[in-house]
Amino acid sequence: MFSQAGGVIFQYNQRMPEATSVSLRDLDIEHLWHGNLQHKDLKKRPPLEVASAEGCYVFDTEGRRYLDAMAGLFCVNVGYGRKEIVNAVAKQMAELPYYPLTQSHGPAARLAARVAGLLPKPLGRVFFSNSGSEAVETALKMARQCSRRMHPGQNRYKVIARHRGYHGFTMGALSATGQAPRRQAFEPLVPGFLHVAPPDHYRCGFCSAQSTCTLSCADEFERVIRMEAPETVAAIIAEPVIGGGGILPDPEGYLARLREICDRHGVLLIVDEVITGFGRTGKLFGFEHSGIRPDILTFAKGLTSAYLPLGATVAAEHVFEAFEDDGGEAKFTQVSTFGGHPCSAAAALANLDILTRERLWENSARLGGYLLEKLTALESPHIGEVRGRGLLIGLELVEDQRSKTPLAEGRMIQLQRAFRESGVLVGRNNDSVTGFCNVLILSPPLILNREQADVIISAIESNIARV
Ligand SMILES: Cc1ncc(COP(=O)(O)O)c(C=O)c1O
Structure with missing residues (x-):
């Protein structure tokens, strides 16, 4: 509420809305200021609301499971849920x-x-x-x-x-x-x-x-x-x-x-x-x-x-x-x-x-090498280069391999959404270099196993095939 002079009138006795009457999503959209997000789009496309996590997985408020191939933001190295x-x-x-x-x-x-x-x-x-x-x-x-x-x-x-x-x-x-x-x-x-x-x-x-x-x-x-x-x-x-x-x-x-x-x-x-x-x-x-x-x-x-x-x-x-x-x-x-x-x-x-x-850097070298090898072998006109070291991997996507024209922004956005829909969270170099935000990023927890690596590979293969 605003006073006529334009100042904010704080209502100290106002009760916080209960989560039952107002959804957490509404509270977020009304009050949180997210960095690097355009808020006017959030109602249509709300951010993923994560409620819990275990190992390499995060779960949203509806209980849907996602393989977190970004370890949050390059950081949950030992995985979630370590008591x-x-x-x-x-x-x-x-x-x-x-x-x-x-x-x-x-x-x-x-x-x-x-x-x-x-x-x-x-x-x-x-x-x-x-x-x-x-x-x-x-x-x-x-x-x-x-x-x-x-x-x-x-x-x-x-x-x-x-x-x-x-x-x-x-x-x-x-x-x-x-x-x-x-x-x-x-x-x-x-x-x-x-x-x-x-x-x-x-x-x-x-x-x-x-x-x-x-x-x-x-x-x-x-x-x-x-x-x-x-x-x-x-x-x-x-x-x-x-x-x-x-x-x-x-x-x-x-x-x-x-x-x-x-x-x-x-x-x-x-x-x-x-x-x-x-x-x-x-x-x-x-x-x-x-x-x-x-x-x-x-x-x-x-x-x-x-x-x-x-x-x-x-x-x-x-x-x-x-x-x-x-x-x-x-x-x-x-x-x-x-x-x-x-x-x-x-x-x-x-x-x-x-x-x-657990010598997790060794698993990082092993699984990183495996991912790099399998992703490099994927055949797609849109994969320009696969590169990385350990469990820090990028796929530079292009319109075609000859011209190396970066994959259009709209297609990159679509692709990232498709990953989320398929239950795998993949990163991207968003807003980092004008015209070259065309790199998909993998940086999963260092406890990743072979089966989970295969899930990431097949999500990448099938989603890029639909670009
Ligand atoms: C190489 C590097 N340095 C510094 C930072 C800043 O770290 P923070 O976001 O914890 O402030 C980041 C964040 O991603 C980073 O990647």
Whole structure:
């Protein structure tokens, strides 16, 4: 209700409508604001209302079962319904529901040590936040502050990222993001962010005419560093596999080339493992495929398998030490009320127990390889390229293979609906690159079995055949 002056009059005694008289769907449509959805369409096409979940499946309010081939949003790595995590969180909630990390508590300290123990040296210093965006935001701030300390007299603040990369919705992380449709409405963003072309085997503009990959797309970083002047550049940021931007895995040697470039110019290498961390790509961490060591890592999603929100930024010792070497004057000037929340840390510890006990990255490699092989063998004029690493797979759909014209938006929307109708939830790189949102995405829980993989394959085969 609005007053004549246009202000809202709150009716404190107004009772919440009972779920029996007003449907949850109506409450949603009247009051929830969903990101990245056009609300005027929601009445006609309401979002899937999920009521419960178990293993690789989610169930809607009518009890209909869907195979969740997206693990929520690339995140429920150990699958739904793990009582071990629920019990750990309940116990923590009863014991100590909250305390800030301006002081300390056991779950955060234990989790920091646990994460450090899973990583190779010198990666071992963990800063907690609440999400992937915050983990990236923290990494960017750490890199700027650290670079100025490591290179006295220089003003190193620029960050170079890739087009199509996604790093989050907060202003810094969004500035690193190379997806115009996600950025445009909020520009101008933070100054000092530059973008280079991503590795894109299917539409490579660098070396597609040659017999082998020359890694020219990686060398672009060095060209930009030289043109901008190295003494102004703080960091490079990259995902090991571009995820939401359309599943673009790094070619062999790519991260190693970035490492060399960074070392040559005193630039920090931030590897964004928000999707790829904790088993998604068939190894525990995405950077492990390359044999290099990043300076800073970012985690979220798979850290708790999304049972509770948690982000983590892990710095190598030399990054941490840059804040220690002047008699205690310098500190990383950031405080987070909820970052490292004891209940989220307890969820993460239980999640990592499951993940490591069941060695789920191995299942990710096995089933990912199986899916990749079977999907590559599908015969359809609309499948341009199938690509991925572990259980992170993309199918780039085209009108026809010769022209490589992206499959029309209307057909992509239809196709995604058809998947939902057939009981399999498949993702897509929605609103990520103008004209190229034609990549279907698979990122199921890492507990996926062969039978479930076959269900995904046959849903893809039959629905694409009807395009
Ligand atoms: C690589 C990457 N970085 C950062 C983020 C941001 O994470 P969040 O949505 O938890 O803020 C995402 C989200 O999908 C991501 O894929």
